[in-house]
Amino acid sequence: MNRLRHPALGLLAAALFAAGVPAAATAASPGNDPAALAKIRDTALKSDYAWERMADMTDLIGPRLSGSPGAAAAVNQVAEAMRKLGAKVTLQPVKVPHWVRGQETGELVEYRGRPAGISQRVVLTALGGSGATPAAGLTAQVVIVSSFDELKARAAEVKGRIVLFDVPFDQGMADRGLAGQAYGQGSNYRSNGPRMAAELGAAAALVRSVGGATYRLPHTGNTGLQDGARIPAAAVTSEDAMLMGRLAKRGPLSMRLVLTPQILPDADSFNVIADLPGTDKPDEIVIVSGHLDSWDLATGAHDDASGVASAMAVFDTLKKLDYRPRRTIRMIAWMNEENGTRGARTYLEANTANAASHIGAIESDNGAGRPFGLRASVPANASRLFAPLQAALQPIGAGVFQRQDALSTGDLSGLERAGVPSFAPLLDTSSYFDYHHTAADTLDKVDPENLRRHVALMSATAWFLANVEEPIGRAVVPAR
Amino acid sequence: MNRLRHPALGLLAAALFAAGVPAAATAASPGNDPAALAKIRDTALKSDYAWERMADMTDLIGPRLSGSPGAAAAVNQVAEAMRKLGAKVTLQPVKVPHWVRGQETGELVEYRGRPAGISQRVVLTALGGSGATPAAGLTAQVVIVSSFDELKARAAEVKGRIVLFDVPFDQGMADRGLAGQAYGQGSNYRSNGPRMAAELGAAAALVRSVGGATYRLPHTGNTGLQDGARIPAAAVTSEDAMLMGRLAKRGPLSMRLVLTPQILPDADSFNVIADLPGTDKPDEIVIVSGHLDSWDLATGAHDDASGVASAMAVFDTLKKLDYRPRRTIRMIAWMNEENGTRGARTYLEANTANAASHIGAIESDNGAGRPFGLRASVPANASRLFAPLQAALQPIGAGVFQRQDALSTGDLSGLERAGVPSFAPLLDTSSYFDYHHTAADTLDKVDPENLRRHVALMSATAWFLANVEEPIGRAVVPAR
Numbered sequence: 001m002n003r004l005r006h007p008a009l010g011l012l013a014a015a016l017f018a019a020g021v022p023a024a025a026t027a028a029s030p031g032n033d034p035a036a037l038a039k040i041r042d043t044a045l046k047s048d049y050a051w052e053r054m055a056d057m058t059d060l061i062g063p064r065l066s067g068s069p070g071a072a073a074a075v076n077q078v079a080e081a082m083r084k085l086g087a088k089v090t091l092q093p094v095k096v097p098h099w100v101r102g103q104e105t106g107e108l109v110e111y112r113g114r115p116a117g118i119s120q121r122v123v124l125t126a127l128g129g130s131g132a133t134p135a136a137g138l139t140a141q142v143v144i145v146s147s148f149d150e151l152k153a154r155a156a157e158v159k160g161r162i163v164l165f166d167v168p169f170d171q172g173m174a175d176r177g178l179a180g181q182a183y184g185q186g187s188n189y190r191s192n193g194p195r196m197a198a199e200l201g202a203a204a205a206l207v208r209s210v211g212g213a214t215y216r217l218p219h220t221g222n223t224g225l226q227d228g229a230r231i232p233a234a235a236v237t238s239e240d241a242m243l244m245g246r247l248a249k250r251g252p253l254s255m256r257l258v259l260t261p262q263i264l265p266d267a268d269s270f271n272v273i274a275d276l277p278g279t280d281k282p283d284e285i286v287i288v289s290g291h292l293d294s295w296d297l298a299t300g301a302h303d304d305a306s307g308v309a310s311a312m313a314v315f316d317t318l319k320k321l322d323y324r325p326r327r328t329i330r331m332i333a334w335m336n337e338e339n340g341t342r343g344a345r346t347y348l349e350a351n352t353a354n355a356a357s358h359i360g361a362i363e364s365d366n367g368a369g370r371p372f373g374l375r376a377s378v379p380a381n382a383s384r385l386f387a388p389l390q391a392a393l394q395p396i397g398a399g400v401f402q403r404q405d406a407l408s409t410g411d412l413s414g415l416e417r418a419g420v421p422s423f424a425p426l427l428d429t430s431s432y433f434d435y436h437h438t439a440a441d442t443l444d445k446v447d448p449e450n451l452r453r454h455v456a457l458m459s460a461t462a463w464f465l466a467n468v469e470e471p472i473g474r475a476v477v478p479a480r
Numbered sequence: 481m482n483r484l485r486h487p488a489l490g491l492l493a494a495a496l497f498a499a500g501v502p503a504a505a506t507a508a509s510p511g512n513d514p515a516a517l518a519k520i521r522d523t524a525l526k527s528d529y530a531w532e533r534m535a536d537m538t539d540l541i542g543p544r545l546s547g548s549p550g551a552a553a554a555v556n557q558v559a560e561a562m563r564k565l566g567a568k569v570t571l572q573p574v575k576v577p578h579w580v581r582g583q584e585t586g587e588l589v590e591y592r593g594r595p596a597g598i599s600q601r602v603v604l605t606a607l608g609g610s611g612a613t614p615a616a617g618l619t620a621q622v623v624i625v626s627s628f629d630e631l632k633a634r635a636a637e638v639k640g641r642i643v644l645f646d647v648p649f650d651q652g653m654a655d656r657g658l659a660g661q662a663y664g665q666g667s668n669y670r671s672n673g674p675r676m677a678a679e680l681g682a683a684a685a686l687v688r689s690v691g692g693a694t695y696r697l698p699h700t701g702n703t704g705l706q707d708g709a710r711i712p713a714a715a716v717t718s719e720d721a722m723l724m725g726r727l728a729k730r731g732p733l734s735m736r737l738v739l740t741p742q743i744l745p746d747a748d749s750f751n752v753i754a755d756l757p758g759t760d761k762p763d764e765i766v767i768v769s770g771h772l773d774s775w776d777l778a779t780g781a782h783d784d785a786s787g788v789a790s791a792m793a794v795f796d797t798l799k800k801l802d803y804r805p806r807r808t809i810r811m812i813a814w815m816n817e818e819n820g821t822r823g824a825r826t827y828l829e830a831n832t833a834n835a836a837s838h839i840g841a842i843e844s845d846n847g848a849g850r851p852f853g854l855r856a857s858v859p860a861n862a863s864r865l866f867a868p869l870q871a872a873l874q875p876i877g878a879g880v881f882q883r884q885d886a887l888s889t890g891d892l893s894g895l896e897r898a899g900v901p902s903f904a905p906l907l908d909t910s911s912y913f914d915y916h917h918t919a920a921d922t923l924d925k926v927d928p929e930n931l932r933r934h935v936a937l938m939s940a941t942a943w944f945l946a947n948v949e950e951p952i953g954r955a956v957v958p959a960r
Contacts, residue, residue: 059726060593062600073595113540115553120542120779123919215695216778216920239922243779246539246923298696299600299723439603440696442719443726 032467036323037392037460043317044456045396050313051448053081054306058299058443065128065296066336067098067267074292075270078308078333082274085315087331091270094346096336098267099128101296102260104234108244109139112251119256120243124206124234125218125297126259127190128339131230133204137258138232140203144248148189151196159201162255164208165193166241169433171212179429180366183436186210187221194223194233204232204257208241211433216240219437220295222339232259271343272333276315276325278466284327286465287361287420288314288458291337291411298441302432306446307364308333310454317459325466327359334411337365341410348414355418360465360472362423362458363412367436368446369428371457373400377407378421379473389464396453402426406477419474423465425457512947516803517872517940523797524936525876530793531928533561534786538779538923545608545776546816547578547747554772555750558788558813562754565795567811571750574826576816578747579608581776582740584714586686588724589619592731599736600723604686604714605698605777606739607670608819611710613684617738618642618712620683624728628669631676639681642735644688645673646721649913651692659909660846663916666690667701674703674713684712684737688721691913696720699917700775702819712739751823752813756795756805758946764807766945767841767900768794768938771817771891778921782912786926787844788813790934797939805946807839814891817845821890828894835898840945840952842903842938843892847916848926849908851937853880857887858901859953869944876933882906886957899954903945905937 030036057064057074064070075091082089106122144164145151151163167189173182187210194205209219216237223233234257236244247253272292278284290307294300311331318325335343351358360378373393376386383403390399407413407422416422435441465472510516537544537554544550559569586602624644625631631643647669653662667690674685689699696717703713714737716724727733752772758764770787774780791811798805815823831838840858853873856866863883870879887893887902896902915921945952 055726056593059600059723060591061595061598069595069597073598076595111540113536115541115549115556117549118541118553120539213695214920214925215693215697215914215918216922217695217697239920239924242924243539243922246535434695438695440694440719442696442723444719444722445694 032464034388034392037388037463039321040317040459040463041392041396041456043320044313044459045452047313047316047452047455049316050309050451050455053312054301054309054446055443057305057309058301062299063296064292064294064300066096066269066293066339067264068296071269071293071335075272078272078292078312081312082272082315082331085319087274087276087315090273092273092346094269094271094335094343095266096269096342097340098264099339100262100264101126102132102262103258105258106236107256108247108253109256110252110254111247122236122240122255123216123218124236124240125220126261127194127220127233127235128222129225130223130233130259130261131225132260133232133257135260137256138203139254139256142244142248142253142255144245148196155200158197160203162204162206162257163197163202164206164241164244165189166208166245168208168238169211174212174430174433179433183210183433190221190235191224194225194231198225198229198231202231206234206236209235209237211436211438213434213438214238217438217440220297221437232257234259269335271335271347274315274331276318276329278327279324280326282328283357285330285358286327286462287330287332287358288462289332289334289361289363289411291365292333293336293338295338295437297439299443300441301443301446302367302441303436304365306368306451306454310364310451310458313455314459314462317455325463327466329462329466337410344411344414348418352418355415355420358415358420360421360423361412361415362461363409364425364454364458365409366424366427366429367432368451368454369432370450371398371425371427371453373398373402373426374457374461375402375404375407375424375426376421377404377416377475379476382472385468385470385472389460392460393457396456398453398457400426406475416475417477421472421475423461425454512944514868514872517868517943519801520797520939520943521872521876521936523800524793524939525932527793527796527932527935529796530789530931530935533792534781534789534926535923537785537789538781542779543776544772544774544780546576546749546773546819547744548776551749551773551815555752558752558772558792561792562795562811565799567754567756567795570753572753572826574749574751574815574823575746576749576822577820578744579819580742580744581606582612582742583738585738586716587736588727588733589736590732590734591727602716602720602735603696603698604716604720605700606741607674607700607713607715608702609705610703610713610739610741611705612740613712613737615740617736618683619734619736622724622728622733622735624725628676635680638677640683642684642686642737643677643682644686644721644724645669646688646725648688648718649690649692654692654910654913659913663690663913670701670715671704674705674711678705678709678711682711686714686716689715689717691916691918693914693918694718697918697920700777701917712737714739749815751815751827754795754811756798756809758807759804760806762808763837765810765838766807766942767810767812767838768942769812769814769841769843769891771845772813773816773818775818775917777919779923780921781923781926782847782921783916784845786848786931786934790844790931790938793935794939794942797935805943807946809942809946817890824891824894828898832898835895835900838895838900840901840903841892841895842941843889844905844934844938845889846904846907846909847912848931848934849912850930851878851905851907851933853878853882853906854937854941855882855884855887855904855906856901857884857896857955859956862952865948865950865952869940872940873937876936878933878937880906896955897957901952901955903941905934
């Protein structure tokens, strides 16, 4: 009967089995009718609960990179808050990478036209997983390429040099509602460029910061370097990439780079799992989630305190109404989305046999811009079932239902491949990548009213999935 | 005869006296008629000269704070470029303050709700003239005030503490075309707050960054601290000021502050003065200018490489047309506008007796936003004289003529009080304070077409003043 394979999940299993004895549905729990969805929406819109949780996470703790004291504090804070809401809380152990930023400076030390005694500072930040230079730095000539093709064409020039992938973020694409695609184009170079440069013998790799900000703001994120070829890798600001491009046009350009991050042994951490047991079908599970870890440059307000706080607030919304779902609603604050998705992998491993019990899983991980609706990897013939949910969300402008074969989001993609339909808010992300992964991702960037709308969307969707009568079916991810 | 009192100005005097032998006006110099002004405008609009000079200054040199190697290199670079244009170049010695930025970190180490092992980073930057903390930093409780009145009311709380002046920049005012006034409101706290806090025994003073940027970007600038009460003083970003405000609402807030700037002995530097001698009245002078020094966080593109480059380009414009002015046009790249205006003071001291020979003085020091016209401290009855200049600038949308009793700009205010009419581009500054005095004031922020418009405006104005027949009269600055 125990579908949880991981031995450390005993507590969780106990919680599920306790829930297996159905609590009597309270008089106030009206099933999945339009009036209940409307009440959930309106209760969420009046609440500051998510804002308060997000403020606690960002103001009291701040950055929460995997393995850091901040990540550990966030685990405790979220677990404590969920216990206060009466949820059954389990900490699922996760071994996480432990990368720690060090010193980071860049200086252009040789270029044509340089007056004696002058060097130009380059604003940069190490990428997650970057290797280190010697403490005194390394100095090498810079090779600037604008594509992987150009890297290949100029492979002979790369050895011993610093390669800069100078690919501008396509803000025009972001403004046309395709911010995710624009981000994908740019982050492709961040994810793969340093590894490819390392394979060609580069001394270090730089990428132009991904994102639309024009305030000399470096944008970090993970890079796919492996032990044995772990060269120093950093993101330079768009301004500094342009400067380097202009100087390189004048003649040979050399740079001194200091990056001293460390890779420590994998650290002990946790997914925070909190259950609101279902009344009728407690062993059927609907996940609401965000990820608890965040990059170290900022307090991770949009990415992803807003997602975790919105997921937590689902429980608060239902508690305020004294509504109990038929199926179990499970809040998960995932650990390590940013540089390993170890939390999601651990959960998946423990729940592979149990995947069929997962009715659906929501994650909010695209910031707290204004939501327009819902994205969902449900089967095509299930879309019509969501009409009542759409009707409930239409009054806040969030009635769009966008079906896709697969969402392929960070934490849910494994479950999705195991057949669990994924859900995510469909939202305005046009300015998200101005702040995401930079020092500027701070609480003040989140609009409290949009956050309330997110909670309304998450709460109503969770309630809908936890109570829907007709099966919505399984996700069928196309083969890649 | 020698009107230059400063003995070091021998070279300049020689240049003026050489110019005192009128060169024959070339056939191409048509006086001050509309066709000449139109040709000047159109020549400027086709030229990249100013852009190239600005690129040389910002890309090859970068920051140019008084006393720095960058400032020295800029003196040489501008002098050399003006010599190439055939101008008579003088370096006027100026003793400048020499303040050097050190380490700067801030950390919130105690606050209510702080988990064990957690502290919050504060992004900040030392203000020019700031004193230093011990190398290991100082830790003190933070007192946050939102006005000078509140500081006075809470004077008893200040001793030994860190005072934060938390006054938001009024971006709404900037958007209504009053950016200068909004900046004045904010910079008043930067200029005077630390001194007032020091008088009350504060251990250090912080101000909220002035400017409209919301990208965790600290905004430096000078503060009016004096020896003997030179406490550490820094600007925190708007985000961090808000964070500190929220944490202070929860309970007592303590901060560790490390600021290690140094004040070195005054350094030797120069105003760069370049003359295009007048044909008829060589001893009558029209100044075109910008300031050569810049803050150390960025390359000072808007503030004020754009102004210096526009002033330099006046000579290029006239050279391309082979136009020689009746009066002498003098390009001045002022040194030390940012933290002392020693360059302007030195020039004024050397030219007090000669003030009446200065017909007018233009400085561009509000960035290179789109120009709409000209501000001028000419007598009220002189405005009508500028109609031909307005007509020439109207086709580029820069035909507005805004007379004021006094412009009171940094470098020209002394000359203005001595009766010299001041001129400045009237321009769009709505986004200027997003970048000004921050790391983001870089070349890419300047629109080349707007820079050409500035050159057109500066060139036509200089030509107009250098050739106008009827006297435009003297500035009469109202008593303060």
